[in-house]
Amino acid sequence: MSNIPVVLVVPLPAQGHVNPLMILSQKLVENGCRVVFVNSEFDHKRVVNSFGEQQQHSTNQAMKLVSIPDGLGADDDRNDLNKLCDGLQNSMPKALEKLIEDIHLKGDNRINFIVADLCMAWALDVGSNFGIKGAIVSTASAAIIALLWSFPSLIHGGTIDSDGQRLTTKETIQISPSMAEMNTGDFFWLNMGEKINGKIIFQYVRHCCQSLNLAEWWLCNTTHELEPGALSFLPKLLPIGPLLRSYDSKIGITKAIGQYWEEDLSCMNWLDEQHHGTVLYVAFGSFTHFDQNQFNELALGLALTNRPFLWVIREDSKMEYPHEFKGHKGKIVSWAPQQKVLSHPAIACFVTHCGWNSTIEGLSNGVPFLCWPYFGDQIQNKKFICDELKVGFRFDKDENGVVSCKEIKLKVEQLLSDENIKSRSLELKEKVMNNIVKGGASLENLIRFVKWLRK
Template sequence: MLTLSQKLVENGCRVIFVNTDFNHKRVVSSMVDQYDEESPLKLVSISDGLGPNDDRNDVGKLCDSMVITMPEALKKLIEDNNNIHLKDVHVGWILNVACELGIKGALFWPASATLFHLVSSVPKLVDDGIIDSDGSILTSKGTIQLSPSMPEMDTRTLFWFHMAGLMDGSHYLNYLAHHCTPALNLTQWWLCDTAHELEPHVLTLVPSLLPIGPLLRSDHHYKTNVTLRSLGQFWEEDLSCMSWLDEQAHGSVLYVAFGSITLFDQNQFNELALGLDLTNRPFLWVIREDNKMAYPHQFQGHKGKIVNWAPQQKVLSHPAIACFLTHCGWNSTMEGLSNGVPFLCWPYFGDQSYNKTHICDELNVGLEIDKDQNGVVSRGELKTKVEQLFNDESIKFRYVVSKEKFMNNIAKGGTSYENLKRFVMEIKEQEVCDGDKRIKGL
C-alpha cells in the first residue's frame, strides 16, 4: 500500500495514508530518520478499538473490533478531504464510509488476481453447493475449478483452511462476505499488484481488475532518501547485509526469508538451521527480532550472515544472490520474479500454497520443499532441493525470460504502466472537478 502511495506521489498526487495506531507506531519506529510531516505522503492513524495489551494476532477479534470502531473515526478524519479515496479491499467497509461522504473510491488488492477471483467467487461456490456458508466442502470431488481456463484447485488447500491460528476460517469467510465482497459494487476502479503476463487467464475472466504491478520501490528512494527506504517496514532494515553480499561470489548466496508472520516451532527451526549448514553454501538468513527459538548447539553458521530484517528488494537484485528460500507471500513472489531469482518454495498459510503452485507448476521457475510424514522439512530435504535448484539450468533460463516479460509491464507503454497512468489522470480530473464545484459554491 505504501509503495503504491509513493507511486502516486511520484505522479504529482498528495496522499494521506491511514493506518491503525498500533501499526502506525511500528512503522514510524522502524524509520531511521524522523518522518517529515510536510511530505506529500502523510502518515496518520486511528484506533482499531483494541486495548494496548490485546493480541492482534487474533485476526478475527481484530476485524470485529475494526468494523465497530473505525468507520466513525475515519469519517471524522476524511470529512475535509474530498479526493478519490484509495483503500485495501480487506477493509471493504471503508467504501461505505466514502459513499456516505460523497467521495469516490478505488479498491486495491495487494495479493494475486487468482486469489481475488476465488474470494469474489465464494458466494457462487455456496450457491452451487460446492461449499457451505462456513467454507466446508460439500462436493466429493477433491478439486474445484473456477473456470475451464484455470487449473483445478485442491480443496484441501483452500485458503480459509490455512489461517495458521490467526483466524477461524469460517469467521474469515463471513467477514469477507459481509464487509468486503459487497464493496466491489461501490467503485469502478479495481487495482491489483499483478501483471498481465503473470495471470493472463484470470485477468481475462475479471476484466475490471486492472494490473498495476509489479509495485516496486524506486531505486532513487534507496539512494537519496533514507526515510522512504524504510517506509512501510515493521522493523528497521539491517543494511550491513549489503556490504556482506558485496564480498560474496556472483550467484553463490542462498537468501532465506519468511516474511513478517511465519513462525516455526523449535524442531523445525533446528532442521532449517542445520540444513543451511549442510548445504555448505553462503546464506543470508532473515530471523525477525520477535523470534523466540534458540539455535541448535550443532549449528555452525560460519558461511552465513544473519539479520533481523533486510532491504529485500535490494537483496534480491544483488548479483551474489542465487536463489530465494521463501514462504511465497505475494510481495516476496513479485519481488523475486522482478529480479529473476529462482525460488525454493516453503508456503506457510493462506494464499501461499496458490502462489507456490504458480511458481513451480505454471511458471516453472522454482521447486517445492517437501515435508516428511510428521509435517517437518528435514535438513536433508533442504540440502537436496538446494543442490537441485543450483544445478537446474532450465530453471535458470526460464526465470531470465520471465523477468524480461514481467518487467516490461511497468516500462513506459506497458500494461501496468498505462493502467496506473489512467488512474492518476482520473484522480487529477476529479480534483479539478471538485475545485470547480467549490468555486461555484462561493
C-alpha cells in the same frame, strides 16, 4: 491547489499490505497527487519509529501519515486475526468516518478519493457517505480475487457452505476455463493454522467483497503475463504490478516508509563480498513461526548445503540455535531490504513463505524459488510458482510433518543444478519488468488511473 487530488489510502494493518500500498502511494505522489495514508494507531507507531526523523523532512507534505484506533486493547496480540477482524469490522469504520470529518472540517485537504486495500473495502462504504468515490487494490494475486468474486457461485453450486466450509468431495474446481484448476483444500481461509478461525476470516472477506461494487477501479499487484486467465475472467481488474519500491524516488525517500522493523543494511556489504549466484536468501515474511524442532532442522539444513546464506530471523523469534550450527557460512539479520537483496548478483535462490509481495519481488528479479508456505494464500502461490510458472521447487515434509535438514540440502542442490528453471526465471523477469517501463501495460494502467483522478 484545488486541482491536486487528495487521496486517502487505507491498507489492512499488516506488513504485507502496508508495503505495496505505500509503494502505490509514492507513485501517486510522484504523479502529482497528495496522499493521506491511514494506519492503525498501533502500526502507525511502529512505522514512525522505524522511519525516524526522516519522515518529517522528506515527504514534503505530499504524503501525510495518520492513524485511527483498530478497536483492540493495548495488550492484545495484533497477529490474532480473529480479534483483528472484529476490530476492523466493528470499530474502524466509525474511526475512519471521524477522521474524514475532521479533515473536511479543517478544510485544507478535503479528501477527493479513497484507495482501499481489498481487505478494507468497507472503507468505500464510509467514503460513499461523504460522496467520495474509491478504488480497491488487491495485495494478493488476481487468482485470489477471482476466487473471492466466485463466492456466491461456489456457495450456490454447493462447493462450500455460507461459512466457507467445504461441502464438495471434489479435490479441484475450475473457476473459469481460462484459469488453472484450484485445489479445494488449498482455499486460503481453510489454511489459517490452528489459532485462527477460518470461518471468521471467510466471513470478514465476504463482507469486504460486498463493497466491491462501490469501487470505480479495481487494481492488482500483478501483470498480464503472470495471470492472463484470471485477468480475462475479471476484465475490470487492472494489473499495475510489479509494485516495487523505487530507491531514486522524486520525493527524496531512500529509506522504506511503512516498514515495521528497521532494515539491517549491513547485509548489502556482506553480499558484495560473496561470489555471484552463490547465496541462498532465506526469509519468511512477518507472520511465519516455526517450533524449535523445525527451526533446528532449517538451521542444520542451511549449514549442510555448505553455501553462504542470508537468513532473516525476526526479533520476535525466540528460537535457540542448535549447537552444531556453529561455523556456518551465513549471515543472520532481523530484517532486510528485500527488494535490494533479491536484485543483488550474489543471490542464487529465494527460500520463501510465498507471500504475494515476496513472490512478485522474486519474479521481478529472476530469482528461482524454494517454496515453504506458512498459511493462507501462500499455499496457492506455491502451486502457482512450482506448477504454473515452473520457476521453483517445493519442500516435502517427512512423516512427522517436518521439513528435514536432508530435504533442505537435497532441494537446494536440485534447484541450483536445474538450468531450465534458471533460464525460465530470467525470461519471466524480463516480461514482468517490461510492464513498468515507458509504454509498459501496468504503467499505462497506472497513468490512466492518475489522469482520471486528476479530472
